[in-house]
Amino acid sequence: MKTTIRERLLELADENYRTFSASLIPNIGNVLGVRLPELRKLAKAIAKGDWRSYLASADNDYFEETMLQGMVIGYAKTGVEERLRLVADFVPKIDNWSICDSFCVGLKFAGANKPRVWEFLQPYLRSDREFEIRFGVVMLLDYFVDERHIGDVLQRLAHIRHEGYYARMAVAWALAECYAKFPELTMSCLEAGELDDFTYNKALQKIVESNRVDAESKRIVRAMKQKAVKARSLRGG
Structure with a gap:
């Protein structure tokens, strides 16, 4: 049998x-x-x-x-379109960070099909569902943190609004990845003030924890976190 x-x-x-x-x-x-x-x-x-x-x-x-x-x-x-249909069918089954992140890292075809996959990801980045957002964000950090897409990636990350812990942590993780590769552009995004306090502080924390960020940059980022804490206390937050 x-x-x-x-x-x-x-x-x-x-x-x-x-x-x-x-x-x-x-x-x-x-x-x-x-x-x-x-x-x-x-x-x-x-x-x-x-x-x-x-x-x-x-x-x-x-x-x-x-x-x-x-x-x-x-x-x-299989081909790109059939695989994307399979991905779309699978995403609603994601209910935890482990399945989400392992799934994304296995979608290697995205690297060779960036224009089509970028288009496919946009609705997920605008979703009101926590793990749909996480899926979209992890796909960005896995395949689109490059010179061609960094500006668009940072713009998308800065405008994600969701209270879900795993959605916001994904954004923070992605921002740390962006900073490791494109520190000046990412710093401008962080300083623009569009992120919620939780995501902003978690992004700073992950940057400081990164082995790919130099000591002087970490010193500057730590100071940014201290400034944010002080500002929040002044306004009673």
Whole structure:
């Protein structure tokens, strides 16, 4: 009898890793504990076969079942438009940062199809859903922090408005990535005053924590954070 995908996932589950992994993803109680290298190996095997049938009937009861689908979409051999349709179908299933970020990093086709993918991402950047925004922002930081797109990326990041923690943290992370590669342009964005206090301060924190930012720049950024704290206390915030 042929082993089902779920049976294979259950075979690969590691209780110690399940405890560790679940602790990193709040509000998720359906983790089996399959390590990412094992998931990738399984995804590659599925992608070599009838992956369309798999995606059409795949279950989403467990965290790893959803993660696996995202990986298969990244590995599958198909054209840009079909892959984008698969991405659009998958995004509503994203309900945590781990699936979101792993899914994005696996969409390598974006690097070779930037004009079309940029167009595709715009509705997500304007969404009112937390993980749709995070998906759009993580795609920007993974594939569009380059000389051609940096101005547009910073503009999009500065105008995202959402109270969701994971949406705002994604913006802060993206701004830190932008700063590491384009410090002057990103500094202008930070100084423009368009970001909410939480996102602004988290962006400064992530810049200071970055190994790609020099000590003098970190000193300046720390001073910006102190100035922001003082300003907030003066206005009673």
